[in-house]
Structure formats: structure tokens, C-alpha cells
Amino acid sequence: MRYRRTSLRLPDELPVNPLFARQGERRVPRYSLGTDEMLPETAYQLIHDEILLDGNARQNLATFVTTWMEREAEQLYAEAADKNIVDKDEYPLTAAIEDRCVHIIANLWHAPDSHAALGTSTVGSSEACMLSGLALKRRWQRARAAQGKPADRPNIVFSSAVQVVWEKFANYWEVEPRYVPVTAERPCLTPEGVLEVVDENTIGVVAVLGITYTGAYEPVADIAAALDDLHQRTGLDVPVHVDAASGGFVAPFLHPTLRWDFRLNRVHSINASGHKYGLVYPGVGWAVWRTKEFVPEELVFKVAYLGGQESTFNLNFSRPGAQVLLQYYNFLRLGRRGFTRVQQATHDVAETIAHGLAGMRAFEVMWPGVDLPVVCWRLADGHTGNWDLYDLSNRLRARGWMVPAYPLPKNREDVVVMRIVVRNGLSGDLAHLLLDDVADGVKFLDRLRERMPAEGRTTSSFHH
Template sequence: MSRRHTNARHTTNLDDTLSLNPVFVRPGESTELPKFTIPDGMSLPETAYQIVHDEAMLDGNARLNLATFVTTWMDDEARRLYAETYDKNMIDKDEYPQTAAIEDRCWRIIADLWHVPDVDNAIGTSTIGSSEAAMLGGLALKRHWQTRRRAEGKPTDRPNLVLSTAVQVCWEKFLNYFEVEPRWVPVTEEHFVFDGHDLESYVDENTIGVVAIMGVTFNGLYEPVKTIAKKLDEIERRTGLDVKIHVDAASGGMIAPFCQPDLEWDFRVPRVVSINTSGHKYGLVYPGLGWIVWGDTDALPDSMVFHCSYLGGDMPTLALNFSRPGAQVLLQYYNFLRLGRAGFRQIQQSSLDVAGYLSSSIARLGPFELVSKGDTIPVFAWRLKPGYTDKWTLYDLSDRLRMKGWLVPAYPMADDLAEMTLQRIVVRAGLSHDLATALLHDIDSEVAFLDALDSPMPREGTGSHFHH
């Protein structure tokens, strides 16, 4: 008896350790596994889960991230659908024909929202995000321009694209990757968005198209698509140059149809040939989903379309990626069915209302001057009033708010206004009026703290943590 008792008391092996609860005294938690080489042995699934879970826990709270446009909340049924369908591969239309059919329904629904004259003569697709969709739109413009130039016996080695300096970085990637010269239209105090001013100075025979933004990421403002189109009409009458528009509606494409239905920015404007949007922004779907629609099949060059068999027929596909998730497409369709027009309108208007509440309240605080109000998309920005203080900047306020869990970025405006520092809030579903009130309280208290400083805050590293 005593011998067996002694052995039990003094023998400790790996199996004993692995059976211990809680998980934090098991190997991998009580010791440290390598981070940059694969471990030699296995871990229990609970241990591996806990290690990754605990590291992810060090990230910020997604709901309090007011820098991102990306959806951070979906309801329980959507999360259950996501868990049931995360293994579907969107590119494999033979294996997942119903997912392919639902993708087709979704872009047709979006085309109808954007007033495509004949949806049956249009074409669209899902993408990983609106960056991929934007690149497909730009590539279609380039291919059409090249085809036309070759038919005219003219060179095709110097394509250019006209766009604002305030575009999202995906357009810089497009210009770089697909070798297109940028014709940057600067934003200025007089022209805070690209509005077609002096457009004749940028357009020539090598122009493949013009990009207009419905929801500038710097400030949330819409670029006036119809005004830009009218200017291009004038240019065509004078020069014969027929230049088309691609609308980057990454954010506004799922706001304007519901909350500003009379605004003409989409396929009601004849020069608009293609539009992209982010399903994972105000399409209210978890990340990675974008959409692009061409107003008619002629707007998409045949050279960009690949064909595969689908239920005994032909399914055209186009994308820069190959394998990609199908679950987000199903989540988009879920949202369309779950919310309908009325639900989308209510959710988007609620976000606009919260943005209006926040922007008007911030405008009443002494230090700040609004540059937008959040009444286009629910995004607004402000700057410090000139001469208000030499003790602190918006970067300092951003850092103070970060210590309370809020991510409210500060950043320089686009190149030509780089001396202007802005701070921005993106309101999404999930930022309630109550949370907004808590944010205002924290902004007010941190401003009071900064105003009470005896000397200026240090400036090293200012603005290094946020980029457009």
C-alpha cells in the first residue's frame, strides 16, 4: 500500500501534466512554444486554441475601432450561417453550384439598386474586397482603350487615368501593377473633393477613364459624379474624346440607394460604365467581400472573362484571385433577405443619425472645426481650429483616446493638403447612441486633460500608426 502510494505521489509524467485543468499550467502555456519555427511536437487543441486566443485578445476591441469601415458586428443567425459555410470555395462553381447561383442573384440585386437599365444585359461579380473590384474596373477601362487605339493604328504604351489625390491606396496599386500613368487632380481648400474643375487639363487621347469616389475615405464626402460627367460631355463636344467614368463606391454604394435615393451618381449617369462597392463595409458583411457591376456586357472586354461549365451551361467568371471564400457571398444574400430595402434604410439611417449626433456635439467643443458632417456616408472628420493651442495636436488626442480603448485616427490630408491634420470617425452598425455618448464623454475629458498641460506634448513618432 505504502509503496504504491509513494509511486503515485512522486511520479509525474507528461500525461499527468496534459490532464491538468486549468489549461494555463500545461506545456505551451506554462512554457513558451517557438514563435518563428514550427514546434517539434503536438499540443492539445485546447492549448493551441488558448495561445492563439490570448494573443488575439491583445488586439483592440473591434467595436471600438472607429478607424475602420469594415463590418465588426453581425447577428446570431448570420454568425451561425458563417460557421456552416466557411468551407465553400467561391471559384469552384461545379462543386458549389447553389453558392454560384446566389452570387449571381446578389450582383443582380446590386445592379438593380444602382439603376442598371437592363440587368439581363449587365454583368457583375463578387471579389475579395472592393480593392480587387476597383482593379478589375480599371483594367476593363485600360483594355477597352487599348482595343480602340489598336483599331485606329495608334500606340498603346502610355495609358493614363484621371483621379483625385484623395483616392484610396488600392488605386495607387492599380496604377503601379497595371502600368498606368496617374493624372492626379489635387484637392485644395477651394476644391475639397474632385468636382471636375480644370478636367480638360488632365484628359487627353491616352486617358483610359476617370475615377469618381462616392465616399472619400479622408472625410466621407461624395465626389459629384453627375457634375464630373457634364464636364466630360463638354470635353467630348470640343475635342471628340469620349472618356468614361468608373465610380469607386466602396462605401457610398450601399448607403446612397437607401438614404439618398434621388442622388444621381450611378448608372443613371450615362458616362458611368462600372461601379464597385464593399460588401464588407456598408453591405454589412464580415470581411472579405466586394462587388463590381458593369452597366452592360459591352463595358467588360471579353478578354477578361473566363468560362467554366455550370449545371450543363456556361458560367462566366472573372477575378484577380482564384480560390476565395463563398461564405461572405451567402452572408450578403442573407442580409438582402433579412433586411430588405426597409431594413437597410433603417440601419444606414441610424448610422447617419449617430454620425450627425457625434459631429454636431464635437463641433460644439471649443477646439474643433468640422470638415464634414457625416450626412453623406456616416463618416466625418474635423481639424483643430487654427491657433487654438501649441500644447497638443490631434495625434495626441488620438493617443489619449486609444488608452481608453477607442481607435479614433489622426492623419494628414491628401498630398496637396498634407499640412492639414484631420481626425475621423467611421460610424457603423454596432456603434449605438449610448456608445457614442460614452465616446463624447471621453473626448471631452481628454481635451480637458490636454488643455491643462503646462508644456507641449512631445512630437516624436507623430502620425506613424495610421495610413490611408
Template sequence: MGLKHPKGPQKKIKDLKIDPLFVQEGDGTIPRDRLGQDETDPDLAYQIVHDELMLDGNARLNMATFVGTWMEPQAQKLAAETFDKNMIDKDEYPQTADLEMRCVSILSHLWNAPDVDKATGCSTTGSSEAAMLAGLALKRRWQHKQKAEGKPADRPNIVMGINVQICWEKFANYWDVEMRLVPMEENRFHISAEEAVKLCDENTIAVVAILGSTFDGSYEPVQDICTALDRFEEKTGIDVPVHVDAASGGMIAPFLDRDLIWDFRLPRVASINTSGHKYGLVYPGVGWIIWRDAASLPEDLIFYVNYLGSNMPTFALNFSRPGSQIVLQYYNFLRLGMEGFTKVQQYSRDIAVHLASEIENLGPFELITRGDELPVFAFKLKDEIDNFTVFDVSNRMRERGWLIPAYTFPKNREDLAALRIVIRRGFSFDLADMLLADLKRQLPLLERQPEPVHDEKSGTGFHH
């Protein structure tokens, strides 16, 4: 049974009537939601699917997504050449497997792992799977420690801010871990060290710190959290590790914020994840999880699979999956190096800061963040604006093809509704100026509205 559409059951679509010029035999109809009796010409099948997909939004104008929407032609060529590689078949595709481990080594160096010659990590389908694996390792380490000390190991908890991505809610739900959330308060939109420690006890498997909140693009204070947990351990004897969810910031901070201490230079950081398909600049389908050292990944979580003539170690939620994104990640590492990544990410941040400043100068808007951490910024309407909403702004901009999400913040700040713009590779200053011009054109129409048209329920379909 498939999952129901969130807006309820969809009306059944009638069979497709084909242009008679292209009908060679039969009655000229093709079923849409069941298999047809006969074959369809490949060019005709392509054209039908191609035409329907025109109704999707333009990915390059999607200011909601963090996921990569542009790669160089050479990368696209490599992707086409490697679509058929199954990365789990390491015996059949040993070079793809080698590229995966080179990427693990590169990230271990980039994040200052203490023993880079024994880099421990793997690729995943994205940061969600990486977070699950990190959480599993943290839970199992805690269980081993509790049992060794003769203590119960049946009530684990994990501490994080309420702004975490939904993958952490899934982890806590699927693996029976109590989720202890630090709420937002006034102008603090993510976790603080003080509030995190208040929720810790001997059953805490970890504190999760986010290097780049999806709500507003801000970094959480990883070093402050580690320092607070050091003091907590001195006082209580309880050792709580930290996992850094660096889905976006893990590929920004090493290049643009080199003085920021957030990674394995902090002894309390046990693991870090990132999305290769976000600021790793790859098309959707790849993430990475790196552990501090081999001791941070319990051996009993690793499976050794005799598969197609090779005895392979594996730690993953998926088995078969594409190898092409791993190839593309290595291409980016090889192609850009430190200098290239720095240039690319700095360009994105420069656009974000510029666009945020220009939007602030328009008058009705107030910045929440300025794009000077992640190349991402959030903004709201000033309190005195009462005849249109951020949801009205989002819908107006959609008329020109711009997908700018409007959403409300979570517990303790449900009163705050904001717009967010994500800048990533492939978005230029030229596009930024066009977005700004379209926003300027819409403002007089919005300002003439007698009252709001859209709210959270009737606005665009984006849900944070």
C-alpha cells in the same frame, strides 16, 4: 522572404513557458515562431491564441475602419455553416454560385443598369480587387479602341483625385497606367469636374469618381464630372468613360440620397464597385464590381476554366476564396430589403450628424465634414490651439479603447491634420454618448499641456 515590419525588424520572441498546471509532459515550453516537435492539446492551443488576441483593439470601438464589425446572430450561424465553401467551385456549390449572381442582379437594379435582365458583374475579395478589375476592363477597352483607329496604345492614363484609396495607386503601378491626380486646393478636398477634364486627353482610359472619400466622407460630383466630359467630347471628339468607386457610398446613396444622380442613369458611367464588407454590412472579405452592360467588359478578359468537371467563365485576380461572405451578403439583401437598409443606414447617419454637432460644440474643434453624406465626419483643431495636436487627442482616446485615427491630408493640404470618425452598423447612440463623455474627460488634461506631445511621426500608428 516575408515583408519586413514597417518599423524595422522585430525582436525574436522567446519560446512560451506554459503554466505548469497544464503541462502533461515535456519541459513546458512551446515554440512561437517555428513548428514544435509534438502536438499541443487543442484547448491549450486555443487558449494561447485567444489570450494573445486580447491585445488587439476592440473592433467595435474602432472608429477608423469602414469594414463591418457586427452582424446578426443568424448571419453568424450562416457564416459558421459555410466557412468550408470555396466559391470558385461552382459545379460543387451551385447554390452559392446562384446566390452570387442574385447579388449581382440586385446591385444592377439598385444602381439602375440599363438592361438588368443581363446583369454583368461578379463578387471580389473587396473593393481593391473590384477596382483592379474595373481598371483592367477600362484599359483593355481603350486599347481595343486605339488599335481599331490605328493609334498607339502604349501610354494610357487615368484621372482621379489625390484622395483616392491606395488600391488605385496599385492598379496604376501594377498595370503601367499613368496616374493623373487632381490635388486638393484650399477647402476642396476631392476632385472637381473642371480640374478632372483639364487632365484628360485621347490616352485617358477613364476618370474615377469617388462616392464617399475616405479622407472626410464626402461625395465627389459624379454627375458634374459626366456633364463636363460630355462637353469635352463635343469639343474634342474624345470619349472618356467614368468609373464610380462607390466602395462605401454605393450602399448609402441608393437608400438615403435617392435624388442624387450618380449611377448608371448617367450614360457615361461604365462601371461601379462597392465593398460588401463596408456599408453592405458584411464581415470582411467581399466586394462587388458591376458593369453597365456586357459590352463594357471586354470578352478577351474572361477566362473559361475546365475545373472539376465544369467549364466556368471567370474574371478575377484570385481563384479559390470563401463563399461564406457571398452567402452573408445575400442574407442581408433578403433580410433587410429597401426599407431595412434605409433604416440601418439612416440610423448610422443620424448618429454621425449628432456626434459631429456635439464635438463641434465642445469648443476646440472645427468640423471639416458633418456626416451628412457618408456616416463619416472629419474634424480638426481650431487654428489658435497650439499646445496639443490631433495626434495627442487620438492617443488620449486610445487609453480608453477608442481607436480614432489622426492623419495629415495629401499634397497641397499637408498643413491640415484631422481626426476622422466612421459610424457603421453596431455603433449605437449609447456608444456615441460614451465616446463623447470620454472626449470631454480628456480635454481638460490636453488643455493643461504646455506644448504638444505627439505629431504625425510619434502619434498613433494609423496611416491614411
């Protein structure tokens, strides 16, 4: 929950505290470029003071994005802030480290040959999704052309609980989105739902390893098996892309026997966010293809740039290299055992929170963090008519906690839930303090003798 600022425009001039301003810097324009220079200390202090009103990132339990790294990682971040990763001729070691990360991730996801896999870093998982979807579309178009069939009506299949980036992909690249509705009985994408909507124009099926709403894994292996059977029966060959934005750096360590990755031949590509459970500050994502054949050659550009010839398959060109180095730092620093230890700790905290919430008669815990360390709950039926979860979210916001309340996807919009994303940095001690604040919020709201007034109340949003 966030309090919205009013639409009233702030004064055109920004007052400057005379204690850190020099003569002539007492007032500066807020919405236009000033005439004169300003001392660096003054510019820093102005911005520093203004962002004090932002929330505490460690208490932001709405986001999946990393909000804490070690001091050594922050030092490395500062040292590498000026590196442009596209300039591989100028920064060859940064380019080599990006390549190593791709092979490490391909190996982690059980590519048949991690050196034969193709991959790239991206600004985040959203760009990785766009690239993966584009590769699916182009391969489908190639196959249709080879068969002499029309290629003007592509579609892509996913559940109605999919993250909004896939809606954007379908819109931007002119692909029909085919949503498989989630229901109480089918809360995620299922093989049956997929088979109901795929056809010869389907460029691919997107299965999500960690639904944004709930943290649940969709059954990738079952979906792949159903498509394998469809291929054998009909000749229809539909690939799977796994959106592992969050689960890609959790499942390999906490659910190592779960078959969701390149162990399934039907899976052609996978994306993940390094800046989520890859434990890196925003923003870095990864897109990896099983083998190079799954990326059409015309999508990979070779360009002369900054002193050399580079191969690039990205939507962005110039972009920071520091986050890629931080990803490699985590790989070196943690290894398999370290990643397992860190991710298990987040699961343990999620279990503590789920257990604490289940002990409060006001709530029904719907998803207790079994897959991703994400806890999702609703207001118990009949508990109260005087307040709802939006009101509780507001109470927690007053204590600094950002815990969103929101309706479930289409067909389940009548169910409003709250969700906590447990990330590295939310300790067991903080979890107990959070539960105390939840209990205090419920106690306060339960004392209301009439309905909480709607004026001033806001709805929440959650973050991918």
C-alpha cells in the same frame, strides 16, 4: 491611433500555462514548427489569450469595415466557412446566390437591364477596382488599335484624395496616374479639374462616392456631364468608373435622387465593398458593369476546374463563399426599408457626434457626415500649442477608442484632422460615451503647462 510594438524580438519559446497544458506542452517554439502535436484546447487557448491584446473591434472608429453582424448571420458564416466559391460545379446554389446578388446590386444601381449587366464578387473593393481599371485599359487599347493609333501611353484620372488602390492599379498595370490636386477651394474631383488633364490617352476617370479622408461624395453627375460635352465638342469619349466602395450601399437608400450610378450613360462600371456599408464581415466586394460590352471577352476565362467548366473574371481563384451568402442574407433580411433604417441610424449617430464636437471650443468640424456617416474635424486655430490631435488620439486609445489623426492629401498636408467612421453597431449611447471621453481627453491635455514631449508619440493611419 495605434501604439506600435517595439522592435525587440520576443523569446524564441512561448510559455504555456500549466493549467491548460498537458505534460510536454509547457514551452513551444514561437518562430518555428514544433516537433509534437498539441491538444486543440491548448492551441486555442494560446491564440485566444494572445489576441486579447488586440483592440476591441466595435471601438475601432478608424475603419469602414463591418465589425458586427447578427447571431443568425454568424451561424450562417460558420456553416458556410468551407465553401470555395470558385467551385461552382460543387456548390451550384452558392454560385446561383452570387449571381442573384449581382443582379440585385445592378438593379439597386439602376442598370438599364439588371440581367444584361455583368458583375462578380471579389475579395474586397480593391480587387474590384483592379478588375474595373483593367477593363477600362483593355477597351481603350482595342479602340486605339481599331483606329490605327499607338496604345503605349495610357493614363487614368482621379483626385489626389483617391484611395491608394488606384495608385497600385496604375503602378501594377503600367498606366500613368493623373492626379487632380485637392485644395481648400476644391476639396474633391471637379469637372474643371478633370477637363484640365484628360486627353486621347485617358482610359477613364475615377470618381469616388465617399472619399476615404472625409466621407464626401465627388460630383459624379457633373463630371459625367462635362465629359459628355467634351465628347460632343471633340469626339473624345472618356468613360467614368465610380469607386463606390463605401457610398454604393449608402446613397441608394439615403440619397435616392442623387444621380451617380448607371442612370448616367457615361458611367460604365461601379465597385463597392460588401464588407463596408453592405454590412458584411470582411472580405467581400462587388464589381458591376453597365452591360457585358464593357468587359472585353479576352478578360473572361473559361476553364475546366473541379469537375466543370467555369467562367471567371477575378484576380483571385479559390476564395471563400461564406461572405457572398452573408451579403444575400442582408438583402433578404433587410430589404430596401431595412437598409434605409440601418443607414439612417448611422447618419443620426454621426449627426450626434458632429454636434457634440462642434460644441467643444477646441475643435472645428470640417465635414459633419452629410454624405457618408463620417465626421472629420481639426483643432481650432489658436486653441493650444501644447498638444495636437495625435496626442488626443493617444488619449482616446487609452480608453479603447481607435480614432485616427492624419494629414490631408498632398497640397493640404499642413491640415491635420481626426475622423470617426460611424458604422452599424456604434449606438447613440456609445456615441455619448465617446464624446465624454473626448471631452475628458481635451480637459486633461488643456492642463498641460508645456508642450507634450515628442518621445513615444506615434502618427496614425486611417483605413479604407
